[in-house]
Amino acid sequence: MQMKCMLALVITVVFSGLQAQQTNYDAIVQPIEAKARDFSEYLVQLAWLNSPENAVLQDELLNSRSANKNIRKEWMRDVQASFNINESNLRGADTLGNVFFPRYNFGVMLNLYNIISQPEKSKIGARQVRIAEQRINQLKLKTRSETLQAWATFRLAREILKERALVEQELNNNFILIQQLYKSDEKTLEEYTTASAAYYQARESRIRAEAEQELAKFKLEEIVGLKWEQIEHPKKEE
Numbered sequence: 001m002q003m004k005c006m007l008a009l010v011i012t013v014v015f016s017g018l019q020a021q022q023t024n025y026d027a028i029v030q031p032i033e034a035k036a037r038d039f040s041e042y043l044v045q046l047a048w049l050n051s052p053e054n055a056v057l058q059d060e061l062l063n064s065r066s067a068n069k070n071i072r073k074e075w076m077r078d079v080q081a082s083f084n085i086n087e088s089n090l091r092g093a094d095t096l097g098n099v100f101f102p103r104y105n106f107g108v109m110l111n112l113y114n115i116i117s118q119p120e121k122s123k124i125g126a127r128q129v130r131i132a133e134q135r136i137n138q139l140k141l142k143t144r145s146e147t148l149q150a151w152a153t154f155r156l157a158r159e160i161l162k163e164r165a166l167v168e169q170e171l172n173n174n175f176i177l178i179q180q181l182y183k184s185d186e187k188t189l190e191e192y193t194t195a196s197a198a199y200y201q202a203r204e205s206r207i208r209a210e211a212e213q214e215l216a217k218f219k220l221e222e223i224v225g226l227k228w229e230q231i232e233h234p235k236k237e238e
């Protein structure tokens with residue numbers, strides 16, 4: 001009995017923990033009207049705001065909500081009423097047969113299948129709305145991940161370029177010095193060629209790093225929907 005109580009307690013605690021860890025999608029992508037916590041979160045907001053896929057999913061959500069409203073009213077479409085007047089009775093009962101027919105005829109036709117199936121149709125409509133909402137949530141996760149990865153890649157490429165540029169500058173200064181000393185026979189040909197090779201290798205590395213930074217910048221621009229130069233934020237260059 002004690003084991004059962006302990007097991008029930010553990011299950012309750014675990015379940016409570018799982019509920020506490022459910023995703024808050026407003027934290028995944030902060031609302032546009034909210035001030036971003038930092039520059040990276042601001043980039044996520046820009047990516048979400050300028051995403052064509054987001055615009056499509058938002059319209060699909062509106063469509064699913066409208067369709068769900070129409071489903072709840074659908075049963076009224078299948079209600080048909082008819083009304084007619086017995087002209088013979090209006091003229092008078094000139095025959096005994098007219099006595100057995102009413103003066104007015106009123107009828108209602110119902111589609112029982114549609115009426116009976118209406119609750120299930122409403123459930124389907126509600127599920128379609130939830131599906132549309134979850135697609136938006138999935139896009140939020142994807143947008144955040146791609147934006148932060150692109151921002152991290154761009155920052156890394158930018159720092160690598162700075163380091164490569166410093167190395168190139170140092171090796172260039174060293175090469176110029178060795179070149180001058182070589183001309184005055186104070187350095188050997190081997191020392192000159194070694195300094196030359198090191199400088200040009202550093203130069204090539206800097207050029208490659210520059211290209212990597214540009215590619216990373218283009219990827220980030222594609223995701224946020226703006227050129228890097230168009231992005232305005234106090235902490236942009238930090």
